[in-house]
Amino acid sequence: MNLQVSDKKGVKRWERVEVKLEDHIIEVEPAVLLSQGTKSNMDSHAKWFNDYLSKIGMEKLSHSKPLWEVHVIKYLANTTLVFKIHHSIGDGYTMVSALISGLKRADDPSLPLSLPSLKSSKTEPFANQSSSLRRYLSLSTSFFTSLSDFARSILRSTIVEDHKTPIRSGNDGIDFGPSSIFHITFPMDQIRDIKSKLGVTVNDVITGIIFYGIRLYMQDIEHSSGTKDATLLPMLNIRNAKGYETLKDIEKSKGKSSWGNKFTYMHAMGKHFHKTMRNSSLLISNLVGPVDQLAMGNHPIKDVYFTLSGVPQSVVITIISYMGMLKVTIRTEEGFIDEKKLASYFVSVLLYVVRLLSKKSKEHKRLHYKAQKMELTITQPDDWHLHLRDGDLLEAVIPHSARHFGRAIVMPNLKPPITSTAAAVAYRESILKVLPKDSNFTPLMTLYLTDVTSRDEIKLAKRSGVVYGVKLYPAGATTHSEDGVTDLFGKCFPALEEMVEQNIPLLVHGEVTDPNVDIFDREKVFIETILKPLTQRLPQLKIVMEHITTMDAVKFVESCKEGYVAATVTPQHLLLNRNSLFQGGLRPHNYCLPVLKREIHRQAIVSAVTSGSKRFFLGTDSAPHERRKKECSCGCAGIYNSPVALSLYAKVFEEAGALDKLEAFTSFNGPDFYGLPRNTSKIKLRKSQWRVPESLSFTFGEIVPMFAGETLEWEPSLI
Numbered sequence: 001m002n003l004q005v006s007d008k009k010g011v012k013r014w015e016r017v018e019v020k021l022e023d024h025i026i027e028v029e030p031a032v033l034l035s036q037g038t039k040s041n042m043d044s045h046a047k048w049f050n051d052y053l054s055k056i057g058m059e060k061l062s063h064s065k066p067l068w069e070v071h072v073i074k075y076l077a078n079t080t081l082v083f084k085i086h087h088s089i090g091d092g093y094t095m096v097s098a099l100i101s102g103l104k105r106a107d108d109p110s111l112p113l114s115l116p117s118l119k120s121s122k123t124e125p126f127a128n129q130s131s132s133l134r135r136y137l138s139l140s141t142s143f144f145t146s147l148s149d150f151a152r153s154i155l156r157s158t159i160v161e162d163h164k165t166p167i168r169s170g171n172d173g174i175d176f177g178p179s180s181i182f183h184i185t186f187p188m189d190q191i192r193d194i195k196s197k198l199g200v201t202v203n204d205v206i207t208g209i210i211f212y213g214i215r216l217y218m219q220d221i222e223h224s225s226g227t228k229d230a231t232l233l234p235m236l237n238i239r240n241a242k243g244y245e246t247l248k249d250i251e252k253s254k255g256k257s258s259w260g261n262k263f264t265y266m267h268a269m270g271k272h273f274h275k276t277m278r279n280s281s282l283l284i285s286n287l288v289g290p291v292d293q294l295a296m297g298n299h300p301i302k303d304v305y306f307t308l309s310g311v312p313q314s315v316v317i318t319i320i321s322y323m324g325m326l327k328v329t330i331r332t333e334e335g336f337i338d339e340k341k342l343a344s345y346f347v348s349v350l351l352y353v354v355r356l357l358s359k360k361s362k363e364h365k366r367l368h369y370k371a372q373k374m375e376l377t378i379t380q381p382d383d384w385h386l387h388l389r390d391g392d393l394l395e396a397v398i399p400h401s402a403r404h405f406g407r408a409i410v411m412p413n414l415k416p417p418i419t420s421t422a423a424a425v426a427y428r429e430s431i432l433k434v435l436p437k438d439s440n441f442t443p444l445m446t447l448y449l450t451d452v453t454s455r456d457e458i459k460l461a462k463r464s465g466v467v468y469g470v471k472l473y474p475a476g477a478t479t480h481s482e483d484g485v486t487d488l489f490g491k492c493f494p495a496l497e498e499m500v501e502q503n504i505p506l507l508v509h510g511e512v513t514d515p516n517v518d519i520f521d522r523e524k525v526f527i528e529t530i531l532k533p534l535t536q537r538l539p540q541l542k543i544v545m546e547h548i549t550t551m552d553a554v555k556f557v558e559s560c561k562e563g564y565v566a567a568t569v570t571p572q573h574l575l576l577n578r579n580s581l582f583q584g585g586l587r588p589h590n591y592c593l594p595v596l597k598r599e600i601h602r603q604a605i606v607s608a609v610t611s612g613s614k615r616f617f618l619g620t621d622s623a624p625h626e627r628r629k630k631e632c633s634c635g636c637a638g639i640y641n642s643p644v645a646l647s648l649y650a651k652v653f654e655e656a657g658a659l660d661k662l663e664a665f666t667s668f669n670g671p672d673f674y675g676l677p678r679n680t681s682k683i684k685l686r687k688s689q690w691r692v693p694e695s696l697s698f699t700f701g702e703i704v705p706m707f708a709g710e711t712l713e714w715e716p717s718l719i
């Protein structure tokens with residue numbers, strides 16, 4: 001082993017020295033520290049381990065001995081080895097080769113290791129299309145893959161410094177400052193599937209996902225950062241090796257790859273490189289690891305990852321594949337990055353790409369279907385979230401729902417609210433009384449949950465046969481929610497337990513009411529602080545998360561057990577983003593609660609409903625308010641969409657190339673979740689243009705419908 005020494009003239013050279021193992025092997029006993037552990041040993045170990053990595057990352061290797069250390073950490077039955085190796089000894093490829101040389105396959109030590117392919121695939125269904133996704137993914141790496149481009153980028157960032165952004169603090173001393181490390185794991189199959197569909201490389205896919213995720217994160221933290229300079233420095237495997245070589249082969253240079261730090265060698269401007277790193281925002285490095293499980297002696301290796309320390313960036317991303325999984329390790333400057341949020345963007349982007357591609361492949365089949373089908377016949381839909389109001393307003397709006405929908409879950413937020421079964425029965429009578437003649441429309445009633453709703457009331461509701469859900473309005477969240485819940489986990493808990501017994505779903509307006517929480521974050525915070533604990537405490541409770549508006553809600557619903565948690569989705573949250581509130585001026589008729597969100601959230605919801613998942617179904621949240629109550633200094637929240645809802649849902653599914661999924665969303669998933677029979681009658685959606693009226697006039701005043709004055713393409717009619 002060599003040690004770097006300087007002679008009298010200060011010239012540096014390597015000198016061979018004897019290795020004293022005891023100077024390099026450091027045994028650590030975290031168990032001692034764990035005696036002061038907090039809530040659970042596992043958590044405190046993870047925290048301890050993170051801090052330990054941060055600490056050893058901050059310590060420079062001693063130059064009085066060869067520049068490597070192995071830290072041996074024993075925790076319960078597991079042993080973790082941390083190899084800390086100076087970059088002058090070798091680059092990642094060399095080091096992993098060296099490591100692998102001493103290891104064998106866990107299943108059969110006599111078999112050679114297999115590596116996944118890095119090359120772009122031959123099967124490229126979308127490769128000939130000018131797919132923007134493909135261009136985007138390959139652009140993000142090919143930008144750097146030619147040496148001249150890379151050199152130019154190095155020169156550029158040697159001189160020009162990136163802006164300070166949510167991913168670049170620009171602080172001095174990040175290199176050896178404290179850091180946090182966290183991981184995300186992606187299945188390689190998913191990455192490979194994207195790679196072959198787009199005809200790009202695995203590197204393209206990974207870097208594309210990370211680059212896009214980073215941009216979304218930046219914009220989320222500070223919207224204006226979307227236009228700021230942020231240079232991504234990918235240090236991808238440039239050896240193009242077909243497989244890992246043994247240490248001996250590399251040493252004898254028998255192999256195609258030579259020992260050493262290839263990365264620094266390739267970029268002859270090594271001395272500029274540190275500056276380049278300092279001026280740029282993000283470093284990504286990836287390695288291909290073996291597909292098979294490795295073993296050290298008789299001990300199978302569960303997990304492998306690597307990271308870089310002494311790097312002057314606030315975010316360093318290192319990636320290695322192992323046993324069919326891609327382990328992404330994200331090392332961040334401590335206290336500067338919201339790592340959970342960053343990780344959730346990477347996951348969301350991956351899911352988004354997967355969905356988009358699966359839709360695209362189905363689109364091929366559907367093109368024919370779409371061209372031919374100028375008329376769709378589907379089972380009559382139901383509306384699983386509807387405000388019918390009472391009195392004149394009820395009489396005015398009921399024909400619009402009754403015309404096309406078979407049933408509707410009728411919201412109880414009247415003045416006063418429908419808090420008892422007796423009130424629900426009476427409200428139902430008044431709805432039936434004003435139904436248009438010959439209408440088969442069936443109102444499904446709901447109770448308004450309050451802090452005093454009793455177990456007996458829930459039992460009565462079930463026995464009545466007309467109540468199908470209990471609505472949770474957090475007090476003060478939306479229109480007529482003043483009498484809503486203030487103590488869900490306390491005063492309301494017996495009623496919730498009874499709902500489990502009676503198999504009555506809880507219908508949730510999912511927003512916190514804390515005025516200190518930004519209005520655009522209220523759904524997300526509600527999920528974290530209310531819904532997640534609720535599903536943990538009452539896993540058998542059926543929950544419908546009403547009118548979801550965010551990617552977070554999609555992820556939450558998808559993470560829950562199917563059949564227990566579902567969501568309704570409105571036309572406005574599928575078609576509009578928050579820009580629609582301010583287009584050319586304030587747009588009160590696009591104001592509803594939960595308020596419209598960013599485009600990325602809209603896209604996530606569209607992907608979710610058009611994916612064919614059974615967890616999402618139609619709920620218009622059609623909420624009529626008189627024009628004068630919307631166009632005033634403090635306008636009501638609520639969009640009136642009953643007359644246009646079906647046309648708009650059809651538009652969304654058509655644009656997503658998913659018309660074949662429309663019927664399940666409008667007519668199957670809802671009754672299946674509620675345990676009710678599907679409708680037997682049919683409706684027709686004809687592709688013909690019709691104009692939405694500017695407003696609807698009644699004796700008491702006007703209501704402005706959603707998309708007033710606009711032309712829509714799908715026209716529904718009962719058969």
Ligand SMILES: NC(=O)N[C@@H](CC(=O)O)C(=O)O
Nearest residue numbers: 387478479592593623637638
């Ligand atoms: N959606 C709305 O913005 N308003 C609804 C109540 C609700 O569902 O939040 C209403 O009753 O007006």
